[in-house]
Amino acid sequence: MSAPVSTTTIRAGRLTSVAAEGLSRHFGRGAERFTAVAELDLEIPVGRRIGIVGESGSGKSTLARMIAGLDEPDEGDVVVDGRPLRQVLRSRSQRVEYRRVVQLVAQDSMSSFDPLRTVRDAVRTPAEQLCGLGRAAADALADETVSALGLSPDLLDRRPHELSGGQRQRCSLARAMVVQPRLIVCDEVVSALDVSVQGQVLNLIKDYCERTGAALAFVSHGLPATAFVAEELVVMRHGRIVERGTCDEVLTAPAHPYTRQLVAAFRGRGAGSAA
Amino acid sequence: MRPWLHHNGWWLRRLLLLPVHLLVFALVAFALVRTIPGDPVLVVTGNQISDDQYADVQRRLGLDGSLAHQAGEYFGRLLRLDLGDSLITGRSVTEEFGSRLPQTLELAALGLSVSLVVVLALSAVVLLRPRGVISRLAMAYARSAGAIPEFAVAVAGIFVFYASLHWLPSPLGRLGPDDPVPTPVTRFPLLDAVLTGNPQVVGSMLLHLVLPVFAMVVANSAVLLRLLCSQLEVELARPATRFRISTGAPRWVVLASIYRRALPATVTMSGTLFGYMVGGAVVLEGLFGFGGMGQYLTDAVTSADLTALQGLLVVIAAVSLVVFLLVDLINMALDPRRRPGSGGAA
Numbered sequence: 001m002s003a004p005v006s007t008t009t010i011r012a013g014r015l016t017s018v019a020a021e022g023l024s025r026h027f028g029r030g031a032e033r034f035t036a037v038a039e040l041d042l043e044i045p046v047g048r049r050i051g052i053v054g055e056s057g058s059g060k061s062t063l064a065r066m067i068a069g070l071d072e073p074d075e076g077d078v079v080v081d082g083r084p085l086r087q088v089l090r091s092r093s094q095r096v097e098y099r100r101v102v103q104l105v106a107q108d109s110m111s112s113f114d115p116l117r118t119v120r121d122a123v124r125t126p127a128e129q130l131c132g133l134g135r136a137a138a139d140a141l142a143d144e145t146v147s148a149l150g151l152s153p154d155l156l157d158r159r160p161h162e163l164s165g166g167q168r169q170r171c172s173l174a175r176a177m178v179v180q181p182r183l184i185v186c187d188e189v190v191s192a193l194d195v196s197v198q199g200q201v202l203n204l205i206k207d208y209c210e211r212t213g214a215a216l217a218f219v220s221h222g223l224p225a226t227a228f229v230a231e232e233l234v235v236m237r238h239g240r241i242v243e244r245g246t247c248d249e250v251l252t253a254p255a256h257p258y259t260r261q262l263v264a265a266f267r268g269r270g271a272g273s274a275a
Numbered sequence: 276m277r278p279w280l281h282h283n284g285w286w287l288r289r290l291l292l293l294p295v296h297l298l299v300f301a302l303v304a305f306a307l308v309r310t311i312p313g314d315p316v317l318v319v320t321g322n323q324i325s326d327d328q329y330a331d332v333q334r335r336l337g338l339d340g341s342l343a344h345q346a347g348e349y350f351g352r353l354l355r356l357d358l359g360d361s362l363i364t365g366r367s368v369t370e371e372f373g374s375r376l377p378q379t380l381e382l383a384a385l386g387l388s389v390s391l392v393v394v395l396a397l398s399a400v401v402l403l404r405p406r407g408v409i410s411r412l413a414m415a416y417a418r419s420a421g422a423i424p425e426f427a428v429a430v431a432g433i434f435v436f437y438a439s440l441h442w443l444p445s446p447l448g449r450l451g452p453d454d455p456v457p458t459p460v461t462r463f464p465l466l467d468a469v470l471t472g473n474p475q476v477v478g479s480m481l482l483h484l485v486l487p488v489f490a491m492v493v494a495n496s497a498v499l500l501r502l503l504c505s506q507l508e509v510e511l512a513r514p515a516t517r518f519r520i521s522t523g524a525p526r527w528v529v530l531a532s533i534y535r536r537a538l539p540a541t542v543t544m545s546g547t548l549f550g551y552m553v554g555g556a557v558v559l560e561g562l563f564g565f566g567g568m569g570q571y572l573t574d575a576v577t578s579a580d581l582t583a584l585q586g587l588l589v590v591i592a593a594v595s596l597v598v599f600l601l602v603d604l605i606n607m608a609l610d611p612r613r614r615p616g617s618g619g620a621a
Binding site: 068070108114 | 513514515517518519520521522523524525532535536609610611612
């Protein structure tokens with residue numbers, strides 16, 4: 001089982017870097033106003049695997065959604081190869097191209113699939129809509145992608161509730177990987193899985209990025225899983241980045257008190273276990 | 276044959292259960308008449324009757340002989356679609372219902388259909404332009420759900436559109452005085468009018484239907500609109516919608532998937548609402564001088580015509596069962612997890 005790099009010919013997407021510049025996102029109004037992400041700057045060059053860690057409520061998932069273009073920042077913008085994402089998403093052709101090169105994989109694979117449609121529909125739609133493949137070619141690519149992820153293509157004809165959590169999460173990866181993205185944004189993708197399946201999924205993600213040179217933004221509250229897949233760690237707290245460095249730097253010499261707590265907890269649990 | 280049965284078993288099973296459900300309601304109707312406090316014959320006739328008249332009414336009510344004999348007679352007649360003869364008019368209840376019920380059902384069905392079209396259109400505006408003037412007005416109307424009775428809207432409509440503006444014809448029947456009456460074929464008046472192929476008759480009937488249908492739509496759409504908009508809001512916010520967008524699906528596909536997930540609650544409510552609309556249609560028929568179940572029911576209740584009322588119970592139960600069968604089938608088609616044996620939580 002290895003991460004899918006399709007033999008079906010699809011045009012390679014173009015992406016050099018994605019950067020968050022002064023990104024802020026607030027929720028609620030008045031006294032209940034809550035800042036999820038505050039004036040955040042972060043560059044994700046293609047080819048780099050970045051892990052974003054932090055406690056629940058630190059703004060990681062909001063950041064992931066904004067990078068994927070599925071949520072709009074209140075201030076600042078995501079800059080894609082020098083162009084603001086707002087501007088990119090306004091044009092249909094550029095929007096399609098962005099969705100083609102940046103794909104999000106969610107924590108709750110159950111809720112990320114339409115419960116009324118088959119998984120095949122979810123996996124082939126990006127191939128049809130974003131890569132311009134016909135139905136038959138998109139189906140073949142979907143089969144090929146799930147096979148490479150260690151699943152039987154027959155599973156594609158089931159509905160999400162008819163699959164196990166691990167199968168669903170791999171189908172979630174297939175939906176993202178079918179268009180061969182240049183940046184995969186993974187939002188807590190292994191936290192709902194049991195340990196053995198976590199390992200398989202982490203390996204698949206890492207393998208895909210290594211084979212294709214795609215970038216990875218791996219969002220997780222668990223340091224072990226993040227340290228396993230990422231080359232670089234970004235630590236977030238209260239919507240801001242409090243520390244950034246290579247995995248070795250952050251794990252061996254954490255500078256911020258919150259990072260030290262995270263690392264201490266990581267060492268307490270043993271670096272070998274995942275999230 | 277077996278694969279076909281496997282794929283279609285979900286609706287076939289539901290269809291085959293219909294006679295069983297009908298039998299239960301027929302049993303309830305049978306039991307109700309026999310559990311009326313006191314003597315049903317005296318309830319119907321009063322005390323001033325001879326023994327012969329008593330025996331005759333008892334026989335016509337199907338209350339003579341043992342309980343097993345009565346049940347045998349009752350269900351035997353039901354199987355022949357014979358609901359007995361009215362104690363008051365002496366006419367066959369089946370024939371009365373056959374000529375009157377389609378008129379009432381047609382009015383209620385028209386009310387529900389127009390209501391659904393209006394609700395779907397308004398909900399789309401609310402979904403696509405939530406801050407627009409039309410959306411705000413629509414949501415203000417939706418919040419009035421259940422606060423406006425049909426007859427009040429109908430009376431106001433008659434006053435404004437007939438008495439004041441003279442835009443609509445007089446509320447004195449389904450056709451104008453000079454319009455030829457269509458030959459009853461289906462007994463559904465509008466359908467019969469269409470079958471005549473006479474545009475004057477169809478136009479006149481449609482004009483006469485505007486106000487009662489308008490009253491039904493205004494009185495009942497708010498409930499559906501409120502429910503659908505709240506469901507759409509929930510489905511719009513679901514991750515499944517975000518991911519649908521991220522797969523590059525066209526806007527109409529995203530909208531269709533949101534509606535498909537949001538609709539089952541509204542479809543179920545429409546089934547319930549149809550029952551209310553049949554009740555409302557009975558009132559509106561009186562107000563607009565339409566033929567239908569309205570006057571017949573009033574007479575049956577005031578004269579304690581037990582045969583007619585017993586028949587009514589069975590027929591209304593049958594109509595409700597068919598409506599809820601349709602509701603279930605539509606919902607199972609929209610959401611395959613609802614199909615028996617699908618193994619999914621609906």
